Amino acid sequence: MSDGATTAAGPPGDAAPEAAGTEPTARGPAATFDPLAVGTEIQRRLGVKTSRLEPLARFTTMRVGGPADLFAVAHNAFELRGLAKFARSRGIPLTILGRGSNVVISDAGIRGLTVQNRAESLRVSAEDGTATAESGVPMARLATETQLAGLTGLEFGLAIPGSVGGAVWANAGAHEAEIASVLTSVSVLPPDGTEVAMTKAELRLGYRDSRFKQQSEPQELVIAASFRLQPASAEEIRARLDDIRRWRQTHQPLGIPSAGSFFRNPPAEASGGRSAGALIDQAGLKGTRVGGASVSPKHANFLVNDQKGTAADVRRLGDLVRRDVHERFGVRLEHEVVFLGDWSGWKEDAA
Numbered sequence: 001m002s003d004g005a006t007t008a009a010g011p012p013g014d015a016a017p018e019a020a021g022t023e024p025t026a027r028g029p030a031a032t033f034d035p036l037a038v039g040t041e042i043q044r045r046l047g048v049k050t051s052r053l054e055p056l057a058r059f060t061t062m063r064v065g066g067p068a069d070l071f072a073v074a075h076n077a078f079e080l081r082g083l084a085k086f087a088r089s090r091g092i093p094l095t096i097l098g099r100g101s102n103v104v105i106s107d108a109g110i111r112g113l114t115v116q117n118r119a120e121s122l123r124v125s126a127e128d129g130t131a132t133a134e135s136g137v138p139m140a141r142l143a144t145e146t147q148l149a150g151l152t153g154l155e156f157g158l159a160i161p162g163s164v165g166g167a168v169w170a171n172a173g174a175h176e177a178e179i180a181s182v183l184t185s186v187s188v189l190p191p192d193g194t195e196v197a198m199t200k201a202e203l204r205l206g207y208r209d210s211r212f213k214q215q216s217e218p219q220e221l222v223i224a225a226s227f228r229l230q231p232a233s234a235e236e237i238r239a240r241l242d243d244i245r246r247w248r249q250t251h252q253p254l255g256i257p258s259a260g261s262f263f264r265n266p267p268a269e270a271s272g273g274r275s276a277g278a279l280i281d282q283a284g285l286k287g288t289r290v291g292g293a294s295v296s297p298k299h300a301n302f303l304v305n306d307q308k309g310t311a312a313d314v315r316r317l318g319d320l321v322r323r324d325v326h327e328r329f330g331v332r333l334e335h336e337v338v339f340l341g342d343w344s345g346w347k348e349d350a351a
């Protein structure tokens, strides 16, 4: 999924217009299905509790986003599969959230069923040099548990406040390593509901890219992932983890809501080898503010929600940055973050 919207609605941040023939809810347009009846059926069939009009901001690191029509937490892979298959069999739009660390959810919220993935079973085998994780396992936990087992290769996970599923989706990486360096295979749930094992080659992993990123709803879901690692002394690995921790504290605005790098680094030939952060910095944009969102003075490619901003503030700031960098350097920055929910009325030129 990219800058797309899940369903049509009015301009985010504005009062959502009443869709023809539907009852408006407290915030956002009415759902195109009956969330009460569907929630009751999910509870009865899968034993999973749901909530209606659940505010989504707290499930994201950017801390913005309106309500989900219907929201559920999947506590294990069984529930994750069950919820996905249920939504698809009913034609209900489905959105999977990992740790919400790479998303900006619109103020109008997300139509359909939103599932937070907390399937967190993890098996690490020092003997085989492998780790197999359900897709809701936090990357930081994967980094520390493989370190304890004396296995090296996943230390970079400490820098990534996302889930294994989100990290595979993004081919996340840091400190000269990425998912592709250690991944062997992934268990995938396609829209038809027949789970398949895919090799790394089938995932088309590239710079912050994978087959999953190119898909629009209905998406394939990552259910679990397996990694091959190398033995190393726990001390040596701990030293690397400490370096990563220190680097992040020095270079990133930690503890302030953000979604990490907002823009992808442009191709070197277009930018003269400058990163997105360097271009934004050289355009003099550090500290620029729109409402409650600003460009971090610590890392120019981090747009932070430091004063309780809205999703519209964040996106407007991103648009302003994009326009200024383009005007100054002729480089069109592409989003690294993904915009989820009702953004269909958004007009970038209005920034």
Ligand SMILES: Cc1cc2nc3c(=O)[nH]c(=O)nc-3n(C[C@H](O)[C@H](O)[C@H](O)COP(=O)(O)OP(=O)(O)OC[C@H]3O[C@@H](n4cnc5c(N)ncnc54)[C@H](O)[C@@H]3O)c2cc1C
Residues within 6 Å of the ligand: 001, 061, 095, 096, 097, 098, 099, 100, 101, 102, 103, 117, 135, 159, 160, 161, 162, 163, 164, 165, 166, 167, 168, 169, 170, 171, 172, 173, 174, 208, 212, 219, 220, 221, 222, 223, 252, 254, 258, 259, 260, 261, 338
């Ligand atoms: C402070 C900070 C620092 C960061 N540093 C880095 C960094 O160094 N390197 C880096 O690569 N990233 C970094 N990020 C970005 C982010 O952590 C990664 O992209 C992460 O992999 C996203 O995982 P998530 O679980 O939070 O995904 P989410 O944000 O929840 O979701 C992102 C997308 O993935 C999809 N998705 C999630 N789970 C699944 C699944 N199981 N199956 C299919 N699709 C799924 C969602 O539907 C959504 O479209 C940083 C973010 C922050 C806030």
